[in-house]
Amino acid sequence: MMPSKSDWILLALRKTPLDRIRLMKTLFLVWYRSGQNIPQYFEFEPYLYGPCSLEVYSVLEDLSKLRLIVQAPHPVQQWANYYLTERGRAIAEDVAKNIEPKMRKLVEQVALEVSQLGFYELLRKVYSEAPEFAVNSLVREVIQR
Amino acid sequence: MTLILVIPARDGIVMASDGQITSGMVRTTGEKIQLLNERCVWAASGELALIQRVEERIGMLPPNEPLVNLRDQIAQIVKQSVTELLNLDFRTPFFQKSPNDLLRLHPGDFVFAEFSPNPGILHITVNGTPEWIKDRSFASGNGDLFAYALLQKYKGIDLDIERASVLAYKVIEEAIEVGAYGLGPPVHIWQLNENGVRQLNESQIARISDTANMLRQAEIELFMKSMSKEG
Numbered sequence: 001m002m003p004s005k006s007d008w009i010l011l012a013l014r015k016t017p018l019d020r021i022r023l024m025k026t027l028f029l030v031w032y033r034s035g036q037n038i039p040q041y042f043e044f045e046p047y048l049y050g051p052c053s054l055e056v057y058s059v060l061e062d063l064s065k066l067r068l069i070v071q072a073p074h075p076v077q078q079w080a081n082y083y084l085t086e087r088g089r090a091i092a093e094d095v096a097k098n099i100e101p102k103m104r105k106l107v108e109q110v111a112l113e114v115s116q117l118g119f120y121e122l123l124r125k126v127y128s129e130a131p132e133f134a135v136n137s138l139v140r141e142v143i144q145r
Numbered sequence: 146m147t148l149i150l151v152i153p154a155r156d157g158i159v160m161a162s163d164g165q166i167t168s169g170m171v172r173t174t175g176e177k178i179q180l181l182n183e184r185c186v187w188a189a190s191g192e193l194a195l196i197q198r199v200e201e202r203i204g205m206l207p208p209n210e211p212l213v214n215l216r217d218q219i220a221q222i223v224k225q226s227v228t229e230l231l232n233l234d235f236r237t238p239f240f241q242k243s244p245n246d247l248l249r250l251h252p253g254d255f256v257f258a259e260f261s262p263n264p265g266i267l268h269i270t271v272n273g274t275p276e277w278i279k280d281r282s283f284a285s286g287n288g289d290l291f292a293y294a295l296l297q298k299y300k301g302i303d304l305d306i307e308r309a310s311v312l313a314y315k316v317i318e319e320a321i322e323v324g325a326y327g328l329g330p331p332v333h334i335w336q337l338n339e340n341g342v343r344q345l346n347e348s349q350i351a352r353i354s355d356t357a358n359m360l361r362q363a364e365i366e367l368f369m370k371s372m373s374k375e376g
Contacts (some may be wrong), residue, residue, distance in 0.1 A: 020351070020355055034214060047352065047356070048308065049356045052355075054348045054349065054352060055348075057347070057348035057351040057352060058347075058348050061347065061348070076322075076350065076358075079358060098171060118361060119359070120362075120367065120370070121362065138152060138308070138356065138359075138360060139359065139360065140362045142363065
């Protein structure tokens with residue numbers, strides 16, 4: 001069975017907590033590096049900060065309401081990392097067991113890579129790997145300089 | 146306490162506000178921007194009692210009339226509402242000789258935005274004077290000076306409606322963070338363009354918030370980088 005959109009998010013957070021922008025970039029890079037052909041996956045468009053899928057926001061909202069993920073308190077709440085709850089982790093473990101090992105490894109590798117990058121480096125990496133998704137970015141020229 | 150921002154763009158207009166409603170000692174959240182008709186939205190800062198009176202009467206205006214035709218009617222509504230409140234207020238006789246002090250008893254400031262297909266921003270002061278805001282952004286409420294200061298560096302820059310939305314979000318978010326004005330989240334954003342009027346939903350606002358976040362983070366990291374290079 002193909003993972004659902006929420007499964008991909010849980011799988012990424014299973015490896016490491018991520019804030020919203022890093023999670024967005026993780027999901028994008030997984031799709032982009034895997035050949036841009038994952039059935040029933042998020043659809044990305046080139047937005048003002050690079051690749052973006054509006055669906056990610058609504059799925060995050062749903063997962064928060066279901067108490068499968070939580071955000072730790074943060075002075076600017078939208079910058080806070082998302083963590084799996086106990087229930088969220090149990091589902092993430094199930095997803096990890098059932099997904100193709102190659103894809104699981106890719107998600108884990110990308111999530112870890114993205115979590116370790118500064119903001120500037122992250123954008124530079126995404127924009128250089130997928131320049132067609134950086135065309136509308138407000139900081140493209142600064143980042144690519 | 147309120148901050149309302151109107152930013153004209155190349156392809157539309159953005160109206161944004163903070164989302165905190167303060168009533169005495171109680172703080173809640175709520176919508177401050179309202180639909181006037183299919184092409185026009187409005188918002189107000191100031192005393193709730195005055196805004197409510199204006200709102201009641203605005204609901205009785207003819208539907209889908211262009212703002213240019215409604216201008217004086219709305220100005221009359223504001224004037225009438227202020228007059229009624231002053232008539233009800235026991236303090237009024239004490240300020241008869243000082244019109245400015247009299248008007249401060251029931252403060253209010255009203256702004257309307259329409260795109261049909263040209264942008265129109267109408268500002269009506271508490272004394273009922275209407276004025277068109279031409280080719281510039283407009284801010285109303287607590288923190289308006291702070292907002293103007295933040296907007297200053299973007300003056301004359303040709304923005305599309307999405308970029309104008311990010312700018313509006315960023316300015317209101319920063320005004321909220323400074324915290325001196327009793328403003329609070331969530332930020333509400335409405336976009337007006339040739340397709341009509343729409344309020345951005347939570348996901349769309351989140352996307353704009355992330356863009357504003359990205360701008361800020363990139364700015365900080367760029368600054369840090371330049372410092373380390375100098376060192």
